[in-house]
Amino acid sequence: MQSKIVLWISLIFLSVISAFSQKVGFINSNTIREKYPDAQQAKQRVQSMVDEWKRELDAMQQKVDNLEFDIKKNRLIWTEAEKQSKDSELGTLKKTREDYAKSIFEMNGKHDQAVKTIFTPVEEKIYAAVQQVASDQGFDILVDQSVQPLPYVNYKYDMTVKVLKNLGVNVDELEKDLQDRIEKDPRNQTKETKQPRRRGRTSSQTDDNRTFEQNQSDPNNTIKPETDPEKMKQLQERRINR
Numbered sequence: 001m002q003s004k005i006v007l008w009i010s011l012i013f014l015s016v017i018s019a020f021s022q023k024v025g026f027i028n029s030n031t032i033r034e035k036y037p038d039a040q041q042a043k044q045r046v047q048s049m050v051d052e053w054k055r056e057l058d059a060m061q062q063k064v065d066n067l068e069f070d071i072k073k074n075r076l077i078w079t080e081a082e083k084q085s086k087d088s089e090l091g092t093l094k095k096t097r098e099d100y101a102k103s104i105f106e107m108n109g110k111h112d113q114a115v116k117t118i119f120t121p122v123e124e125k126i127y128a129a130v131q132q133v134a135s136d137q138g139f140d141i142l143v144d145q146s147v148q149p150l151p152y153v154n155y156k157y158d159m160t161v162k163v164l165k166n167l168g169v170n171v172d173e174l175e176k177d178l179q180d181r182i183e184k185d186p187r188n189q190t191k192e193t194k195q196p197r198r199r200g201r202t203s204s205q206t207d208d209n210r211t212f213e214q215n216q217s218d219p220n221n222t223i224k225p226e227t228d229p230e231k232m233k234q235l236q237e238r239r240i241n242r
Contacts (some may be wrong), residue, residue: 018194022140025157030146032126032160039126040139042118049114055103060097067093129166132158156188 007200033039057139065217067090076082104110134142143150182188 005109010131023138024141024154025134025137025139025159026143026150027127027130027158027163028144028145029162032163032167035164035171035174036122036126036167037169038122038167042122045118046111047116050111053110057097057101057104060093060100064090064097125167126163130159133162133166137162154185154187156185165234167188 006173028171035108067086071083071086071090102109109215130142133139137159137160145153155178161171161178164174
């Protein structure tokens with residue numbers, strides 16, 4: 001059991017070391033799609049198809065509503081055969097509308113197929129641009145901020161603008177906004193380093209050193225020694241204390 005714990009700790013430690021050795025940046029794919037004209041055109045095409053399908057479904061629902069109104073209005077005056085015929089017709093209309101709605105909006109239905117067909121070429125262009133920017137800037141990993149919320153990011157590692165520029169989008173305003181964010185981040189602001197203060201010599205150390213240098217430069221003691229008794233006493237005390 002203990003060996004397994006040690007193994008897990010080792011694996012975690014190695015994964016942390018590996019993560020720190022990689023250069024990680026990020027993008028915001030939602031911003032890329034919002035600013036990339038090809039993506040917006042693809043979105044409009046899909047929305048036009050969705051609007052047309054909804055109009056068709058609304059028309060079918062209107063037929064259902066009209067028939068239900070007729071049945072309620074005329075149920076007392078219709079013969080049994082007429083009532084059965086109208087109820088059957090109503091059931092058919094409801095099922096037809098339900099099946100048509102499923103064929104469009106259920107998983108892998110017409111809507112999903114249209115999105116795949118229209119958006120795939122756009123997504124491939126975006127993917128290629130992301131790959132190129134990551135390679136040019138030397139990143140090992142680019143995280144998508146739209147998919148994975150990040151509690152903190154340093155915007156100097158935001159490659160969204162560079163990806164859009166690679167796609168041929170005018171990014172002048174985005175570049176200005178990005179630069180403002182980078183400069184406002186305290187971690188990107190240069191800090192002045194304080195030079196350590198030199199400790200000056202005390203006057204007593206200076207006097208002692210000067211006296212010592214005089215003695216060394218005049219081995220014959222031709223230089224006149226200090227004659228003030230009080231100062232001589234202080235010098236002698238300093239030498240003893242040393």
